[in-house]
Amino acid sequence: MTNCKSLLLFLSLFCLLLRLPAQQPGELPWLKPEPAKKQALLAAIESRYKKDVEELSGKHKKQLAEIFKERYEIVKTAIEGEETITDSRINAYLSSLVAEIFKANPSLPASEIRVLFSNDVVVNACSMGEGTILFNTGLFHRLKSESQAVFTICHELAHYLLDHGNNSIRSYVNTVYSDSFQKELKSIQQSEFKQNQQLISLAVNFTFRNRRHSRQHEAAADSMAVELMKNTGYNLQGALECLAILDSSAKMKYDSPLRLQERFNFSGQPFRKRWIDSDVMRFTSEDETAADSILADSLKTHPDCSTRIERLKPFIKARQQPGARDFKVSEATFKQLVQQFDYELLEHLFKKKEVSKCLFLTLQMLNTHPSDPYLHTMTGRCLNEIYRRQKAHELNRFVDLPADTYNAEYNQLLHLIQNLRLTEIAALSFYYLQQQEAGCAAYKPFGSVFEEAKKHFTN
């Protein structure tokens, strides 16, 4: 009974800790990087890397070690560059979700696993193959329930447990450095004609094999993820919902027209049609042949999400448990993190000098939160930054250049940035912030951003 009492006390304290107070978007408790946690993570990945290399054996040990080193460098750079979130408050929540999985699957090697949030706008998560699982905030902020997040973690855990990453590396090395492959490469190298044609054919065959395995890995990880999830008490429907979210990842979270002509139209600086004009040279897409379609499908690393959903449906139906829940740890915390990551992603993009992306997401969010002082201030920050960088002739290190491959709304914004003259950027920033002054005056950071815009405008 005593034990039970102390457990209840602990759980209620834990939930209190995890419950973030309700805040205005502009007053969020921003992420706090924790150097000690960062050092601990670096030490852990280094120790794992060394162990992995020590355990290597066989004919292609050297080549495997090279690839392991590259992988280690990628994870190290992400941690050092603070792509990965070390804030203990946020990690505590993520750890509690992971703990639910380990509690339901006690045989899992919990000590080998590091699940981390990665501040990345891409709707994805990945298992690095050496115990590190990166859960992009770009995926998390689109989720609707803990069960969807738990499926994501279980899927990446499955990749680790099934050793997919290392198997792919070994398969690559064993093929490319095999005697037969090397012999074929040498023979191509010595041939006088059609060297590249032969190489492309060799590479395509190799890729077909590789990608086929990769698609098989995804199917296996989905199935195993459901197995890992089934005893957690989380709703297995979360798996299907999560895959549906991934399927629509090309669509932005706050997908809506930017309405640039309305937003940047001021009596002092009317919107000019030429700002969004585009007459770039374009090629029409060709009619896709059956062979093209087969080639494109064969080169996919992942099966289509719709295929994955259909494959999982009967599997889930057979394992669905009564009373399964969408939330177990804290619905409030989940929702606050989803909201916080909207803003963290903007801050992170701005810090990473991805100003055009930051401005785009900010303007889209403004359609949903039209009186958010943070978003108005961020719009001004982006325009001021564009002004500064254009003046120094380094703008295109901070913004993307237009391309038809981008989302049409984003591409229109990129054309706007390219077509604006320096004085027009200053005017846009000034008039925009002047229009928002009444609603944003109480938001402290607004003042300095407006002051900077005034300075640029009167220069």
Added chain:
Amino acid sequence: MRKLKGIFLSFFLLGMLQLGAQGKLTIDQVYSVKLRNSGTIIEDEQIKGYFFFYQSDKIDKKTNEYTLRIVDENLAALKDIKFTDSKDIVLIEASYNGSSIVFLFYNDKENSLEYRLYGMNGKQLYSYTKILDKKSESYFKMIMSQNSSEESENQNIFDIPGKGFVSVTPLRESKKYTYDVNFYSSDKKKTWTYNPVEDGKLASAQYLGANDSIAVIEVVSKDKLMSKHSESTLLGINLENGRKVFEIRTQDGKNQLYPMNISTLGNSGEFLVIGPYYQGDESVTRDNSDGLGIWLMNNKGKIVRSKYVSWEKDLSKYLKVDQKGRVEDLGYIYFHKLMQTEDGRIFAIGEGYRRVADASGIALNVLTGSYSTGMTKLKITDMLMLELSPNFELNNARIFEKNANNFRFSTATDMGTPHALATVAKTYGYFDYSYTQMGKGKATFTSGYTDYEKSKEYKGMVFNAISYGDGKITTDRINLKSSASSTKLLPGKPGSVLLLEYFKKDKRLEVRMEKIN
């Protein structure tokens, strides 16, 4: 689009297979692609994209596989066109007319030019071949090697929106130098050639532009190769059938006009011809011009209206000009570009030059007694911009100061006029002027020139831009000395430059488009 994606995937794949340890072969170590050349794709004097011409494989002893990669003005990859052809081809120029792209190839072995037209689906529409005889071939090669054109301009092939392309080819027949004009249709397989009537003169032709119905060519001709006297003729050719519409001497009373540009704004039945003018028998290659001449002409080649802006009378209202037409501190003016903007204003961008005594050349000749070094040199001075109203009145003249450059020539050039030396300087790229880019709809333009600056704050090359837009002239500068080991600046899309920075330590080349302020 999916096919393109597939191609990129295979390139990505090849990149992925780069990992490898010493002693073992990797695919990328065997795979090799040679960049033969690259260049701009021009439409209506604007850069619309770039091409990169690669040799992507060797098929047999005589044949290669080529990949022509086309990227747009923002450097976004648009298309890879693969084809097999002779190992002897080179790609000279490309032009875009809004609905198709032409690539001009030269086959060294066959002595032929091939105009290959592609539709905007990346498929070849038509191909037109022109065989050059031996003499024409060497003359063509000589003209190509001089390559004095700006990087934002084509020399050989020009777009006619939605219709096709016009090409002017220098030719040699016996001892005579001549030319022909060709049109290559892009909407159906149709071509015509205009051959000038043989009059025994040496002629060179320059495409000036076209309106809806005629192409206008300037022909400069003289009796003998070394003749001091040359005359200019304006030739109008019907774009539909290649027939001559008019051929007139660019003589208006006592004034000779040497057209540099035509403008087709406004009434489509009329066009403006702009260029320096000379009085009497003075020659463009030997003498200083007397001013700037503007003719409004109709499609029949008749001068409807003319205006002559004289250095002595008109320019002297703004700058101090002596009787010889020299501007104080600048010297004579070499005009690089004349253009009319959407609002009807006319601008002229020029650069000053004068011949001065070369102290070191004189000293060297005295010391060595050989007299093998020139004793004069050409001094290149400041930039000058003239602005004329839509009524052709000189409205403004502005000097843009820069550091002077000196160019020494051989003793033979001590005998030449400064104007003849300026023509040589232009051919060899000795002027600081870089290029002029017209903006969309000719509403704006940017002219660029380089300078070497020595100040407390900065020491190194500078790119200066003079821009026009919204009725105002603005200037900007880009320091070309940076943390990069070397920096090169090329013209980009309207209002932008392409900066190429090489970082030797990292073996990294950064290419980025930057806007001019």
